[in-house]
Amino acid sequence: DNKKRDRVASGRENMDFMNSFEERSSYPEVILCKFGEVILKGNNRQNFESGLVKELRRRASPYGNFKIYFKQSTIYVEPQNDECDMEGMYAAAKKVFGIVAVNRAAVCEKNMDAIKKCAAEYLPLKLSGKRTFKVDAKRSDKKFPLTSPEISKEIGGVIHSATRGIKVDVKNPDVIVTVEVRDKNVFIHGNQIKGAGGMPVGSAGRVALLVSGGIDSPVAGWMMSKRGLQLNAIHFAAPPYTSKRAEMKVRDLVSIVAKYSGRINFAVVNFTEIQEAIKEHCPEELFTIIMRRLMMKIAVRLAEKDNCGALVTGESLGQVASQTLGALACTDAAVNMPVFRPCIGMDKDEIITISRAIGAFETSILPYEDCCTVFTPKHPRTRPTLKLIEEAEGAFDFSEMIDRAIENVKYEFVD
Numbered sequence: 001d002n003k004k005r006d007r008v009a010s011g012r013e014n015m016d017f018m019n020s021f022e023e024r025s026s027y028p029e030v031i032l033c034k035f036g037e038v039i040l041k042g043n044n045r046q047n048f049e050s051g052l053v054k055e056l057r058r059r060a061s062p063y064g065n066f067k068i069y070f071k072q073s074t075i076y077v078e079p080q081n082d083e084c085d086m087e088g089m090y091a092a093a094k095k096v097f098g099i100v101a102v103n104r105a106a107v108c109e110k111n112m113d114a115i116k117k118c119a120a121e122y123l124p125l126k127l128s129g130k131r132t133f134k135v136d137a138k139r140s141d142k143k144f145p146l147t148s149p150e151i152s153k154e155i156g157g158v159i160h161s162a163t164r165g166i167k168v169d170v171k172n173p174d175v176i177v178t179v180e181v182r183d184k185n186v187f188i189h190g191n192q193i194k195g196a197g198g199m200p201v202g203s204a205g206r207v208a209l210l211v212s213g214g215i216d217s218p219v220a221g222w223m224m225s226k227r228g229l230q231l232n233a234i235h236f237a238a239p240p241y242t243s244k245r246a247e248m249k250v251r252d253l254v255s256i257v258a259k260y261s262g263r264i265n266f267a268v269v270n271f272t273e274i275q276e277a278i279k280e281h282c283p284e285e286l287f288t289i290i291m292r293r294l295m296m297k298i299a300v301r302l303a304e305k306d307n308c309g310a311l312v313t314g315e316s317l318g319q320v321a322s323q324t325l326g327a328l329a330c331t332d333a334a335v336n337m338p339v340f341r342p343c344i345g346m347d348k349d350e351i352i353t354i355s356r357a358i359g360a361f362e363t364s365i366l367p368y369e370d371c372c373t374v375f376t377p378k379h380p381r382t383r384p385t386l387k388l389i390e391e392a393e394g395a396f397d398f399s400e401m402i403d404r405a406i407e408n409v410k411y412e413f414v415d
């Protein structure tokens with residue numbers, strides 16, 4: 001590290017900063033991850049800290065050898081050699097729930113000359129295209145000869161000349177440059193980049209997500225995971241009506257959500273026999289709602305086995321016949337476990353915005369069949385009464401089929 005720093009620092013005095021992007025980006029960097037307030041103040045602070053460090057270590061493994069540790073309300077992610085993929089690690093860190101800001105920072109020695117030099121070399125790239133900035137210096141080492149305002153002032157001057165004219169604006173700057181004077185080193189970075197926010201995964205317990213190949217359920221899973229819930233996923237397939245490729249697409253979606261939530265225990269239920277029985281024994285107009293109730297009944301049993309405290313679906317209000325208020329009430333009545341529907345109050349375009357942001361959308365819109373659409377009734381009942389539904393469902397005893405479906409579930413861990 002020291003060698004690299006020396007190499008980078010040498011012969012830089014008279015460099016034209018605007019023409020040396022390549023070299024400047026090779027300045028030794030670390031990634032600094034900051035927590036949210038909730039975590040800093042909560043009772044479980046220590047658990048959260050060690051949980052987040054563990055999670056970052058797990059996610060760092062594809063990107064090389066990083067030293068990851070917690071200190072002074074920050075998690076440090078330090079590359080240990082030149083082979084480390086900083087871009088990859090940076091992108092991965094931005095997906096960890098419980099981290100509110102992620103900075104790539106240059107590391108320099110703890111003296112004013114080094115800080116000035118580093119600011120002049122490292123920052124112009126970060127500030128390119130920006131009009132105004134301010135410097136926010138922080139000292140955790142109170143023995144450092146300059147005060148924070150003095151550091152800010154000096155570094156402000158350095159940046160002003162190094163960037164040829166970006167102006168200081170202390171009230172509403174385009175970029176806040178942070179200079180952190182710590183125990184051993186100094187870290188210098190441009191704007192804080194928003195992290196994934198939310199709560200550390202696992203801090204709130206575990207739930208079971210009913211996942212289809214659509215847009216909504218992966219978003220629903222992501223939203224609940226963001227609140228600190230670990231996920232199981234349950235998918236209903238109806239081969240040969242639904243294909244292996246359709247199932248693989250769902251698995252891909254689960255894997256995309258797992259990039260945020262961590263490993264997901266993914267269960268695939270064979271639903272064919274039950275769907276055929278519904279078709280044979282129940283009135284067509286009630287087909288969809290009875291199918292959904294039976295899905296929920298199976299999901300609850302699987303959820304209980306794995307200590308999940310609730311079910312999660314991607315349902316929202318009013319998109320399709322099975323998602324009217326009455327229909328949702330009938331679905332709820334099939335189970336006695338809380339059912340979370342985080343998309344319930346969202347417009348489709350709001351759901352799509354999240355779907356795109358988490359990288360699921362392109363996969364969700366691939367045109368594969370879902371078991372829900374295999375036997376869609378021509379005229380679904382939009383205002384079913386529970387009494388009517390229960391009578392219709394009672395015309396056939398599904399319990400053996402349900403037991404069989406549960407016995408034959410296929411499990412897989414998806415990362």
Ligand code: ATP
Nearest residue numbers: 210211212214215216217234235236313314315372
């Ligand atoms: P999505 O975009 O999530 O598919 P949707 O708007 O298409 O939702 P539906 O097809 O009615 O609506 O499904 C509503 C919810 O029911 C889904 O969000 C999902 O939670 C659950 N669901 C639907 N099909 C399946 C399936 N084959 N396996 C597991 N859950 C399913």
Ligand code: MG
Nearest residue numbers: 212213214370
């Ligand atoms: Mg769907």
